[in-house]
Amino acid sequence: MPHNVRVSSAFPHSNASDPVRHLLVLPDRDAAGEAADEASERFGLDEEPQIVREALAGEDDAEDAQWLVVLEDPDGELDAAALRELAEEYDGWLEVG
Numbered sequence: 001m002p003h004n005v006r007v008s009s010a011f012p013h014s015n016a017s018d019p020v021r022h023l024l025v026l027p028d029r030d031a032a033g034e035a036a037d038e039a040s041e042r043f044g045l046d047e048e049p050q051i052v053r054e055a056l057a058g059e060d061d062a063e064d065a066q067w068l069v070v071l072e073d074p075d076g077e078l079d080a081a082a083l084r085e086l087a088e089e090y091d092g093w094l095e096v097g
Contacts, residue, residue, distance in 0.1 A: 019074035022083050025066050026092035029053070032067035035090045039071060042086065047072055070097075 024039070026032045029051070036049040050070040071078065084094040 019072055020076045020078075021097040022071040022073055022078060022080070023095040023097050024069040024071070024083065024087040024090075024092055025054075025095055026069065026087065026090050027066065029067050031090040031092065032069050035086060035092070036069045038089075039069065039083075039086060042082070043071075043078060045071065 024032070024035050026035055032051045036051055039045060039049055050068075052068045052070060054066045054068050071083070080094065080096065087094045
């Protein structure tokens with residue numbers, strides 16, 4: 001998956017049969033990379049997390065972008081509180097997609 005796509009383009013829709021998708025929203029690429037590595041280690045992920053750049057609505061400047069670490073959770077086993085804590089360690093937050 002390309003790194004510079006809008007989230008809505010990368011993940012067009014969801015329904016009840018889709019797996020849970022956790023998004024760590026982070027302020028920069030370095031934080032996203034470090035958080036992705038840490039998530040893999042902490043949670044023993046089967047799939048490597050994806051890192052996606054999300055430009056803020058109406059902004060074209062690279063400075064006005066957030067970085068997402070996308071964690072697939074097909075069985076809903078990841079602990080949301082632990083993921084939230086990880087995101088906060090890197091000055092970010094958790095969203096569930």
